[in-house]
Amino acid sequence: MAFFSSTSPHQRIKRRTPEIMKMVVLALLPGVLVHSYLFGLGIYVQIALAIATAVASEAIFLTLRKRPFINSIKDYTAIVTAVLLAISIPSLAPWWVIVIGTAFSIIIVKQLYGGLGQNIFNPAMAGYVLLLISFPVQMTAWLPIESMQAFPVTIKDTLSLIFTGYSIDGYSVTQIKTSIDGFTLATPLETIRNALHVGDTISETLKTTLFSPDSLQGSQWVNLAFLVGGLYLLKKQVILWYIPASFLVGMIVFSFIPFATDPELFPSPLYHLFSGATMLGAFFILTDPVTASTTVKGRIAYGLLCALLVVIIRDFGGYPDAVAFAVLLANICVPLIDYYTKPKVYGRRRS
């Protein structure tokens, strides 16, 4: 009888990186589908551009480093980074935005640190932050949901907008963004921020067109769809529950504190949970196995830290959404968190 000896980790289900990454892409599908249904087909063009750029930059850079690139492309990690970044940016952003962002994510954030498993920062989020601070105009040109757009955007228009900046009939993204009654629409988080800035209260803002029932649901439906994908990943044990749970609980608790002091100035916890990139962040971005904490206690601390940072930046900071900034800031703290939460070796005394 033959006994096989294998090295750790001793897992009941053995999965390799490509398999896990394919499941992550699969879990992103509901969110992407809902997004494209509500906001138009631009997101598919962005995803295609992102994947092409990611694969090309990975191949070029690994060739420069004199490493075989076939395996590294086959493991799907670059593709997951590309898809996450493409989902995060406005779907009608010009083509060079996503190309610059993805190339930066792969080359500077991932490969220059040593490639897969070596990067300190989450590549997709670092790329997103680069784009957000470099091209604020393009990166905040979010469309309202299709039924509220001033002009119908066809597939041809989408392509033309992404590659030339104007639709077939010559409208720019800003014109399409502006609804029929002349109001410029932004994302819900952004609208609340701007309204508070000019002195309106939240209950006043919630009465405006953007927050009419069928409009507001846009970002909430997308968030729900990402939640579904995330639950699938949890069920398949691709990710563990510590980070999403501590992050979401943290969001509720931390956002309740300012909300309780003045509900007219700070959005409610429920609103925080289902707007912006909360769900995408909780299940797909924070749980990145490379840049997140690796111990149980550390994961909980990491999730809570991210939640605290998101709430602080959203409620008091200058940018409407904060998941990307929070993740990068928490990434820097991960070595420290891991150091202080090292599990005790069995049999050792408490030190």
Place this chain on the structure above:
Amino acid sequence: MTQENKANATIANDMTEEIDAGEVAPQASDAAVYKDLSLQGLWKNNPGIVQLLGLCPLLAVTNTLTNALGLGLATLFVVIASNILISLIRHHVPKAIRIPVFVLIIASLVSCIQLLMNAYTYQLYLSLGIFIPLIVTNCMIIGRAEAFASKNSVKHSAFDGLMMGLGFTAVLIILGAAREVLAQGTLFDGIETLLGDWASFMTISLYNTDTSFLIAALPPGAFILMGLIIAFKNSIDNLLKK
């Protein structure tokens, strides 16, 4: 001793440690000494990209080529003058209080340059702001004073100051040019604030765009570009070794 240790030792003002390359071998011929000093300052021991001294002004003011050039020239002047003065008084300063004396000399020189820039290049003076007085705290200057000028003759110290200053200015210029091209698509924008109105023909517009690449003008972009420049320098060194 590695380059890093050397930089650390300089920063920590390690009183007792002798820093190699800090003293000229007495028997070496004059030409060889000057050649070695230039090589050290411009390449092998470049204050900006090898010793990594003075990173704060290096990264903060290089958002345009004009700013970089202005600060580079000011630093160049201060490091040459301070090296000469410190070399002149090197036999008269008691060892125990030499650092305060050096700082005093450097601070006086910086005050001179600050007043001069205030008088003759007022716009540039405004745009460089706090970083002109902060030249005092540039570790590169006190580093050269301590490691070289306090041990060597006046002419060698002056030449060392010139080469170190040029090396530092070169890094500033490369970084400033790269950042200005990426962020604004221009070169020498605002050069007339440094050289006077006749120089305004030097402003080159390479391309026009509505969407500038803002990160290059911001501190993170400076850090990333700086890292790439250091990597480029190291890769040239590796090629030369082969």
